[in-house]
Every structure is written in structure tokens, then in C-alpha cells.
Amino acid sequence: MSIDEAWDILLKYDYKRTRNREILLQFFDQADRYVTAMEVRVAVEQDNPGISFDTIYRNLAMFSKLGILDETELNGERLFRMQCATDHHHHHFICTTCGGTKSIPICPMDSVTVNLSEYEIEGHKFEIYGRCPNCIAG
Template structure:
């Protein structure tokens, strides 16, 4: 997802373009990894020392609900990243040290041997956690 796509989604859902939203979206667009609300706060405090976690979390929740951001939990904390390839079903490898991600295009649901024919599957999520080559080398 790029910034124009994100703003189109926000405008379709009648959200105004604000400086805080713009800074948050630009921050995520510049990083190909999962980030925490704390990462966002550190970045935003440079120009907006009074920014609250409430404001950040409210925007992160809105962006996630609208499909602009993806969310996962790492080490007991919520992490977010710009939604990659909207509409393309895929999964992720996530580095537990730096948060960098790599797409896994194959879906393990396709090879499940469990018979779920009497069940209605609403969604699923598959993530692989480990260390990326850069973190291993460090």
C-alpha cells in the first residue's frame, strides 16, 4: 500500500487529512517492517512533543480497521506495518529483533490435512518468527 492508496481509503471513509495522520502514514511508508506505538511516538515527539499515546493508538486502530495497516503481536506488544499487497493473500516471516518482514506467498491452509468441510472459516493468519540475515550477522 502506498500513501495515495491510504489517503483514498481514509477519504472514502470520511476521515480528514490531519498532520498527525500524515506523519504516521509517512513513517510507516518509509519502513518495511513492523513498528510499535512507541516507535511512532519517538518519531513524532521530535516535531510534536505533546503527542499522546491515545492519539497514536486511536490512529493506529483506525488504520488497522480500514486495512491500511497490518497488526501482529511480538513479545507481548502490538506491532504494526503498512499493509503490503492489498487484496493479495499472503503471509509473513517476521524478524524478532528488527521487525523486518518477508512475504510468504504460499498458504499453509492449502495443505492442511484436517477435514474442515463442516466448518465456516472466517479468516486465518500464518506468521513465521526468527532472525533475518542482517540480525544473524550482527
């Protein structure tokens, strides 16, 4: 998702265009991988020293709820990244070293044969963890 598409969503929901949100979006746009909340904090403090933790966490949570960010968890750490374009549902390999991702175009839900008709399905998660070629080399 581009920064512009993110702003489209934010403005549609009457969120205001603020400097902190622009900094956050630009950071996620160029990062293009999963980053920890701590990495976000360190990075945005470059652009706005004195930004409040509250502001960071509040916006991360809101972006995540609006689908602008993707949130996951690895070894007890929260990770965030810009949501992929939403046109093709897919999943990810996630590098446990750098947070980089690789698309896995299949969705296991298509292969589930168990009868879940009496269950209300709210969501699912499929992720592969490991090390990417770059991090193996490095």
C-alpha cells in the same frame, strides 16, 4: 501500500486529512517493517512534539481496522506495519530483532485437508519468526 492509497481509503470513509495522520503514514511508509507502538510514539513525537497518546492509539486502531496497517503480536508486544499491496495474499517471515519481513508466497489454507465444512472460518494466521541475515551479522 503507498501513502496515497492509504489516503484514498481514509477519504472514502470520510476521515479527514490531518497533520497527525500524515505523520503516521509517512513514518510507516519509510519504516517498512513491524514496529512497536512505543517506536511509533517516539518517531511521531519527533515531527509533532506534544501529540497525544490518545491520538496515536486511536489512529493506529482505526488504520488497522481499515486494513491500512497490519497488526500482530510478539512476546506480548503489539506490532504494526504498513499493509502490503493486497493483490497477492501471502504471509511473512518476521525478524524478532528488527521487525523486518520477508514474503512467504504460499498460504497454508490451500493445503488444509481437514474437513472444516461445518466450521465458519473467520481468518487465519501464519507467521515464521527468527532473525534476518542483517541482524545475524550485526
